[in-house]
Amino acid sequence: MSIKGTDIFRKRLLVVCLFFFLLLIAIFSRAYHLQVVSGKELKGLAKKQHTSAIMINSERGVIYDRNGEKLAVSVMAKSLFADPAKVSRPEEAAKRLAPVLQADPGALLKKLTRGGNFSWLARRLTPEQTAAIEKLSLDGIYFIEEPRRFYPNGETAAHLLGFVGNDSSGLEGLELKYDGYLKGSPEQLVWARDAKGKRLYPRTEKPSGVRDRPLDLILTLDRQIQYLVESHLREAVRAKDAKGGIAIVMNPKTGEILALVSEPGFDPNGYLSAARDTIRNKAIVDSFDPGSIFKPILAAAALEEGTIRENDKIYCERGQYVVGDRVIHEARKKSYQQLSFTEVMKYSSNIGFVKIAERLGKEKYYHYITRFGFGAKTGIDLPGEAPGILRPPKQWTRVDTAAISFGQGISVTALQMITAFSAIANDGVVVKPYLVKAIADKDGGLVKEFVPAPAGRVISPETARRLSRILSQVVTAEDGTGKNARIEHISIAGKTGTSQKYDFGRRQYSTERVKTSFIGFFPVDDPKIAIIVILDEPKRDKWGGLAAAPVFRSIGERILTCLKTGITENMEAQRKIEDLKPHLKWKLVSAEPAQASTGLNNSEPAQGVMPDFRGLTIRDTIRLGQKMGIDIKIRGSGWAVYQAPAPGVPLGEKPGCQVSFSPG
Numbered sequence: 001m002s003i004k005g006t007d008i009f010r011k012r013l014l015v016v017c018l019f020f021f022l023l024l025i026a027i028f029s030r031a032y033h034l035q036v037v038s039g040k041e042l043k044g045l046a047k048k049q050h051t052s053a054i055m056i057n058s059e060r061g062v063i064y065d066r067n068g069e070k071l072a073v074s075v076m077a078k079s080l081f082a083d084p085a086k087v088s089r090p091e092e093a094a095k096r097l098a099p100v101l102q103a104d105p106g107a108l109l110k111k112l113t114r115g116g117n118f119s120w121l122a123r124r125l126t127p128e129q130t131a132a133i134e135k136l137s138l139d140g141i142y143f144i145e146e147p148r149r150f151y152p153n154g155e156t157a158a159h160l161l162g163f164v165g166n167d168s169s170g171l172e173g174l175e176l177k178y179d180g181y182l183k184g185s186p187e188q189l190v191w192a193r194d195a196k197g198k199r200l201y202p203r204t205e206k207p208s209g210v211r212d213r214p215l216d217l218i219l220t221l222d223r224q225i226q227y228l229v230e231s232h233l234r235e236a237v238r239a240k241d242a243k244g245g246i247a248i249v250m251n252p253k254t255g256e257i258l259a260l261v262s263e264p265g266f267d268p269n270g271y272l273s274a275a276r277d278t279i280r281n282k283a284i285v286d287s288f289d290p291g292s293i294f295k296p297i298l299a300a301a302a303l304e305e306g307t308i309r310e311n312d313k314i315y316c317e318r319g320q321y322v323v324g325d326r327v328i329h330e331a332r333k334k335s336y337q338q339l340s341f342t343e344v345m346k347y348s349s350n351i352g353f354v355k356i357a358e359r360l361g362k363e364k365y366y367h368y369i370t371r372f373g374f375g376a377k378t379g380i381d382l383p384g385e386a387p388g389i390l391r392p393p394k395q396w397t398r399v400d401t402a403a404i405s406f407g408q409g410i411s412v413t414a415l416q417m418i419t420a421f422s423a424i425a426n427d428g429v430v431v432k433p434y435l436v437k438a439i440a441d442k443d444g445g446l447v448k449e450f451v452p453a454p455a456g457r458v459i460s461p462e463t464a465r466r467l468s469r470i471l472s473q474v475v476t477a478e479d480g481t482g483k484n485a486r487i488e489h490i491s492i493a494g495k496t497g498t499s500q501k502y503d504f505g506r507r508q509y510s511t512e513r514v515k516t517s518f519i520g521f522f523p524v525d526d527p528k529i530a531i532i533v534i535l536d537e538p539k540r541d542k543w544g545g546l547a548a549a550p551v552f553r554s555i556g557e558r559i560l561t562c563l564k565t566g567i568t569e570n571m572e573a574q575r576k577i578e579d580l581k582p583h584l585k586w587k588l589v590s591a592e593p594a595q596a597s598t599g600l601n602n603s604e605p606a607q608g609v610m611p612d613f614r615g616l617t618i619r620d621t622i623r624l625g626q627k628m629g630i631d632i633k634i635r636g637s638g639w640a641v642y643q644a645p646a647p648g649v650p651l652g653e654k655p656g657c658q659v660s661f662s663p664g
Contacts, residue, residue: 057168058184059147060175061214063161065223066437072161072175074147077124080133083117086140093138097121100132112140123166124148149175155265157226159281160219160257160382160435163268172271172279174217174435176383181439181447184214215447218438220256224639225249228558229259231638233533236551237263240538246283246414247555252422252521252530254452255431257380260415284385287411291499292331292348292544293519293532294407297420298357299345300467301368304459307359308341310470314352316344321351323402328354331498332543346473346480348496350406357405365401366393371458372420373430374412380433388412407499408509418532421519424467425493425527428459468493472524484549485518487556493527494520494552496544501537513537518548522556531555612647613640613659621659629655636661 063072080101087093094108101108101122111119124146125133133141149164162173170179233247249259262282266274280286302308319335321328330336330350344352357365369375375390389411396404403409415433423430432453439448459467471493474482481496497517500509516538521530533548533555541547611628613621621640625632630651635658642660 057146057186059214060149060164060168060184061182061216063174063182063217063219065157065219065221065226067222067224069223070152071157071219071221071223073150073152075150076145077126077148078130078143079123079146080121080125081142081144082112082119082121083140083142084112084114084119085117087112088139093141096136096138097133097141100129100136101125149268151268153223153227154267154269156223156230157221157260158265158268159262159279159283160221160260161268163271173281173382174219177381178217178436178439181215182217213442216440216442217436218440219435220251220258220437221260221435222258225559226259226261227638229555230261230263230265232551232554232558233261233263234265236533236535236547240535240540240547242535242539242547243537244282245536246286246532246534247551248283248414248418248532249555249559250418250422250433250530252425252527253431255419255422255433256437256452257433257435258529260435281382281384283414284380284382285413287386287388287413288515288534289408289410289499289502290412290417291407291497291515291517292350293417293421293495293497293517294410294412295345295348295353295405296424296467296471296495297369297372297374298353298360298365298405299341299470300372300424300459300463301365302356302360303466304368304463305360305364308356310340310342310466312341313338314341314344314349314355316349316351316355319351321354323354324397324399326399326402328402342470342473345470345495346477348474348481353405354402357401362393362396362401365404366390366396368458369404369410371430371456372423373455374410374416374420378413378415378419378433380415381435385415386413388416407497414532414534417519418530421495421532422521422527422530423458424464424471425521425530426464427461428464429457430455468524468527471495471520475520481545482518482520482549484545485520485552485556487522487553487560490522490556490560491524492520492522492556493524494518494549496549498542498544514542516542516544516547518544518552520552529556529559608651610643610645610647610649610651610655610657613643613657614647616640618661625657631656633658634661635659 059074060072062070062074065071082093084090090109090112094105094112097103097108098105103122108121111121121141122129130143133143147168149168151158151161151163158173160173162175162177163171164175165171168183170176170182175182229247229249233245236242237245245261245263247259247261247263248257250257260281260283262280264278266278271279299308316330316336316339318337319330319333328351331348334347334349336347336349336351339347339349339352341352341356343349344356369390374388377385377387379385391400400409419430419433432455434450434453436450438446438450440446472491474480474496475485475492475494477483482492482494485492485494495518497515497519499515499517500511501513501515502508503510503513515534515536517532517534519530519532521527531552533551535547535551538547610630611624613624616624617639618634621634622632624630628651631654633656638661640659640661644658
């Protein structure tokens with residue numbers, strides 16, 4: 001080959017090499033662009049073509065009472081959805097599904113014929129609905145398992161717990177207040193699809209960058225106390241033909257709420273069918289004129305300021321006292337002359353307290369009212385709390401000062417009232433009420449712990465003790481207005497109240513529509529329990545001493561016999577309670593965490609003999625019976641009070657036991 005030919009060949013070879021080099025660069029550039037620059041976008045498009053996903057809610061955290069009893073849990077339930085593209089006969093499917101879902105066929109048809117490949121039909125079905133739909137064998141209709149909130153105790157503590165909506169978000173109560181802790185991160189339910197769009201298999205994924213697991217709440221509430229308070233209050237509302245009622249049990253030294261009840265109640269498992277008025281937590285939302293249970297607040301202020309002493313005499317004007325353009329009367333048309341301050345409290349003299357308020361002065365009176373916490377929210381960890389109504393003293397006339405002295409012209413909540421009254425039991429220190437003791441993770445570790453929070457001293461310990469002794473005579477004296485609240489062997493400090501409700505139509509206080517109340521704590525020397533009971537518009541026994549005081553007594557007695565409180569005041573009484581409940585294990589709640597339990601009997605049952613069911617709930621009785629192979633027959637409701645055969649009897653081949661229960 002000539003030199004010229006060789007040069008041409010080399011040039012052509014160089015061109016070919018350059019071409020392939022440029023082609024290789026182009027290929028690598030395109031590959032880099034596809035895999036690196038546009039990789040994320042293209043991967044997303046591919047995933048979209050081959051998978052479909054929807055967001056489903058995860059389980060919420062468990063809510064426990066102070067003893068480890070579950071008050072709110074999540075259970076798995078099946079929800080129903082459709083792939084409209086796969087539904088062959090939507091009209092027929094809608095017609096067959098409608099009666100099972102109790103839905104309108106037309107509305108279902110719209111869901112079955114809309115665009116896309118996913119349409120919710122019903123959420124969280126009952127097992128019966130699920131079984132019925134499975135039998136229909138409809139094309140394009142599928143199930144998804146998702147958590148449903150369940151409240152195993154029904155109405156018990158419903159106003160405190162609240163409830164959640166379909167999106168698993170809290171709507172009321174603690175479920176709303178602590179929603180950020182209870183609600184876990186949602187999950188993605190993902191289906192792989194083939195080239196024809198057919199669903200292959202599902203899997204769940206957690207979105208990145210969010211907390212995986214929800215947290216649990218541990219409450220100050222005692223489920224057993226809550227249940228017995230609900231039972232006794234409900235019984236009283238029915239017996240007195242009242243419109244409703246409120247009761248709160250509180251540890252006066254720590255602010256822990258042991259029970260908080262509004263009657264009538266509702267079942268949070270079916271909150272959609274509950275009347276709105278029954279859902280409202282009246283104990284913290286509703287403000288009312290407190291009546292005579294407000295008198296200890298004035299008494300505390302007067303004693304602290306030295307305005308009055310126990311034996312000081314007050315002339316009570318024979319039952320009528322003119323203040324400005326009004327005439328103040330005693331309740332029940334009573335007529336008193338000279339009364340000591342202690343007697344003024346014991347007989348609940350309106351005129352006596354009007355004169356004490358006049359001595360104290362409205363500015364000092366207002367100062368103590370606010371120091372006790374009235375006119376402001378207590379700060380309890382529940383949504384919707386009302387601050388009550390308290391006008392500044394510059395707006396008070398002489399008549400206003402007189403009216404407020406016996407609990408009219410000021411509005412408070414039941415929670416404010418028991419919080420203030422508990423300060424007298426707590427040596428003059430107001431403590432903030434609270435419901436959540438701790439927030440825990442699923443491994444049992446404490447994420448956050450809450451402790452008693454004193455809000456400040458309002459009166460001295462000496463004044464608190466002096467007033468406690470005066471209030472104890474309201475209950476112990478034969479002619480005291482609170483004698484129906486007595487509990488044998490326990491000293492109680494308390495106050496009755498009957499407050500007239502304001503008639504806005506007539507612009508005056510009604511003589512027919514009243515709230516009756518009793519508030520108290522025990523024992524006087526070392527208070528452990530404070531209770532307030534309010535009955536709204538009772539038609540029978542329209543006085544606090546007749547309607548509310550007996551309910552206080554019933555609740556207090558039941559607490560003492562259900563709990564080893566250690567607050568009896570002599571050994572004879574202690575032995576009496578021990579004889580009544582020989583196997584008690586419950587311990588009076590304090591600021592210390594309580595041990596989890598499932599019943600009153602803390603010992604392991606002996607093998608081969610009949611166990612002691614007394615004091616157990618129905619659920620725990622059945623559970624223990626199943627564990628030991630005993631056929632249980634249930635009578636009544638509440639806690640086990642009697643059983644046949646008796647504990648300790650040898651078990652036969654097919655043992656059985658009839659257990660009787662009582663709410664108290």
